[in-house]
Amino acid sequence: MTNTTKQDRVLIFDTTLRDGEQSPGATMTHDEKIEIAEMLDDMGVDIIEAGFPIASEGDFKAVSEIAERSKNSRICGLARANFTDIDRCWEAIKHAEQSRIHTFIGTSELHRAIPNLTMDEMADKIHETVSHARNLCENVQWSPMDATRTEWDYLCRVVEIAIKAGATTINIPDTVGYTAPDESADLIRNLITTVPGADEVVFATHCHNDLGMATANSLAAVAGGARQIECTINGLGERAGNTALEEVVMALKTRNDIMPWHTGIDTTKIMAISRRVATVSGFPVQFNKAIVGKNAFAHESGIHQDGMLKNRENFEIMLPEDVGLSGTSLPLGKHSGRAALRDKLEHLGFDVGDNQLKDVFVRFKDLADRKKEVFDDDIIALMRTGEDAENDRLKLVTLRVACGTGGPAEATMVMSVDGENKTAICQGDGPVDAAFNAVREVHPNKAHLQLYQVHAVTEGTDAQATVSVRLEEDGNIATGQSADTDTVVASAKAYIHALNRLMVRRGKMGEGADNREINWKDVT
Numbered sequence: 153m154t155n156t157t158k159q160d161r162v163l164i165f166d167t168t169l170r171d172g173e174q175s176p177g178a179t180m181t182h183d184e185k186i187e188i189a190e191m192l193d194d195m196g197v198d199i200i201e202a203g204f205p206i207a208s209e210g211d212f213k214a215v216s217e218i219a220e221r222s223k224n225s226r227i228c229g230l231a232r233a234n235f236t237d238i239d240r241c242w243e244a245i246k247h248a249e250q251s252r253i254h255t256f257i258g259t260s261e262l263h264r265a266i267p268n269l270t271m272d273e274m275a276d277k278i279h280e281t282v283s284h285a286r287n288l289c290e291n292v293q294w295s296p297m298d299a300t301r302t303e304w305d306y307l308c309r310v311v312e313i314a315i316k317a318g319a320t321t322i323n324i325p326d327t328v329g330y331t332a333p334d335e336s337a338d339l340i341r342n343l344i345t346t347v348p349g350a351d352e353v354v355f356a357t358h359c360h361n362d363l364g365m366a367t368a369n370s371l372a373a374v375a376g377g378a379r380q381i382e383c384t385i386n387g388l389g390e391r392a393g394n395t396a397l398e399e400v401v402m403a404l405k406t407r408n409d410i411m412p413w414h415t416g417i418d419t420t421k422i423m424a425i426s427r428r429v430a431t432v433s434g435f436p437v438q439f440n441k442a443i444v445g446k447n448a449f450a451h452e453s454g455i456h457q458d459g460m461l462k463n464r465e466n467f468e469i470m471l472p473e474d475v476g477l478s479g480t481s482l483p484l485g486k487h488s489g490r491a492a493l494r495d496k497l498e499h500l501g502f503d504v505g506d507n508q509l510k511d512v513f514v515r516f517k518d519l520a521d522r523k524k525e526v527f528d529d530d531i532i533a534l535m536r537t538g539e540d541a542e543n544d545r546l547k548l549v550t551l552r553v554a555c556g557t558g559g560p561a562e563a564t565m566v567m568s569v570d571g572e573n574k575t576a577i578c579q580g581d582g583p584v585d586a587a588f589n590a591v592r593e594v595h596p597n598k599a600h601l602q603l604y605q606v607h608a609v610t611e612g613t614d615a616q617a618t619v620s621v622r623l624e625e626d627g628n629i630a631t632g633q634s635a636d637t638d639t640v641v642a643s644a645k646a647y648i649h650a651l652n653r654l655m656v657r658r659g660k661m662g663e664g665a666d667n668r669e670i671n672w673k674d675v676t
């Protein structure tokens with residue numbers, strides 16, 4: 153083993169399938185583990201901790217199959233400090249092209265009390281178990297669990313014993329996420345400079361995120377001389393999780409100027425594996441999670457969007473393509489400005505002049521005030537329904553519908569007819585029927601409802617519903633469309649839109665919409 157502290161290559165040890173799976177509720181099936189292991193292998197992870205073979209028959213089988221199938225990565229299994237665990241681990245991993253036994257024991261005063269061992273007894277146990285592991289496998293990792301709360305002199309002593317017994321990697325776990333960056337760096341530096349034989353092994357860091365410092369602590373440990381980072385996809389893991397692979401890898405790639413170390417990870421594979429792990433573990437990624445969150449490369453506010461359109465470096469420090477995204481997203485919402493709206497309209501194929509943009513922008517802000525995110529389909533719906541709205545002679549002013557169990561729905565509607573507000577209160581068989589009855593009361597007509605269609609055109613429960621209504625009278629047909637986050641409002645507006653179109657065709661108003669002398673045309 154060479155002295156890796158002088159090297160600039162940091163090994164990535166992924167423990168999604170072991171520590172990650174220890175997240176309550178994150179259990180993965182056998183096939184899912186095989187699939188994730190293949191993705192890890194493919195993206196350049198150096199060591200995959202595939203499981204804890206003694207834990208269950210299922211874990212043993214998964215680790216064995218991953219070991220047999222791995223192409224590039226070294227496959228590691230976890231074992232407690234006893235021969236039974238270590239032998240079982242070796243059975244599972246021995247067919248891997250490159251294998252590793254990882255054995256551990258808690259060395260802090262608190263953890264020494266669990267098996268009730270004195271310092272000397274524990275030192276002996278470490279020596280005999282690491283030696284046993286090394287007799288089976290040439291690559292052995294040893295971890296003093298709760299290292300960051302272990303007395304430093306005792307830690308030095310047991311690390312030296314593990315090295316002498318044949319450990320090739322010494323992992324320093326911050327098991328309970330207790331350390332802080334300076335201490336993390338100092339601890340590794342102290343071990344490397346004081347423990348005899350330290351320059352013959354690789355030092356690793358394994359951080360938990362209880363105080364939100366796992367990534368910072370891992371990188372600090374690298375600055376202190378560690379050359380292996382233990383991490384998981386999406387930061388999955390016990391309690392608040394482990395160091396997130398995507399964060400340390402992208403931090404090293406992005407700030408190579410001040411952290412001159414690199415990994416072998418193909419970062420363009422990050423998003424795909426992040427999404428897959430989120431799906432199979434059932435742990436969705438929070439929207440604002442660094443690197444892989446839905447919003448990590450999204451800019452909603454007008455000033456940021458304008459800046460991004462002028463030069464993406466104004467607000468982005470990484471290329472979305474580098475993590476496997478197709479590009480930055482500029483989602484439209486209530487904080488967006490004209491620059492982003494115009495850009496979106498152009499992308500959607502709408503050629504708008506300044507005046508039209510002004511009009512659309514007003515309607516857009518109105519919609520955005522009512523809706524969390526305005527999607528492409530919302531914009532299309534907005535453009536479609538806005539066509540002739542200004543000339544409409546019938547307009548919906550307000551609509552309230554009471555509906556539910558125990559009685560008919562009742563709509564209270566105010567409609568403007570040629571500028572004059574008229575009110576109707578009508579019941580119906582459901583909210584849409586009640587609303588349509590109210591329209592008919594304000595504006596009596598004999599048009600027959602030929603088609604009524606609702607499409608939820610956008611995602612989520614605040615989806616924009618687009619409603620199409622087709623009216624027919626004496627063989628003449630007119631359609632109306634509208635979009636709104638409220639399906640009943642969209643329905644009433646679509647109905648009114650269709651009536652407006654019929655009136656435009658007649659070229660008259662005030663004669664009553666049921667005037668049979670009008671020469672109807674198909675206005676669809």
Ligand SMILES: CC(=O)SCCNC(=O)CCNC(=O)[C@H](O)C(C)(C)COP(=O)(O)OP(=O)(O)OC[C@H]1O[C@@H](n2cnc3c(N)ncnc32)[C@H](O)[C@@H]1OP(=O)(O)O
Nearest residue numbers: 171174204206207208232233234256257258266267297327
């Ligand atoms: C910090 C970490 O992430 S460590 C890894 C934690 N992961 C897991 O525990 C997941 C898998 N674990 C399991 O499936 C089970 O705990 C098993 C199969 C390993 C053991 O199950 P059981 O035999 O029923 O023991 P149980 O889980 O109740 O208690 C753990 C035992 O391991 C002992 N133990 C814990 N760590 C170690 C160690 N590093 N070396 C030796 N013994 C240990 C404990 O003292 C306790 O022993 P005891 O039963 O004699 O008191």
Ligand SMILES: CC(C)C(=O)C(=O)O
Nearest residue numbers: 256295297298325327
């Ligand atoms: C087994 C060890 C490395 C561990 O997971 C921890 O200490 O958190």
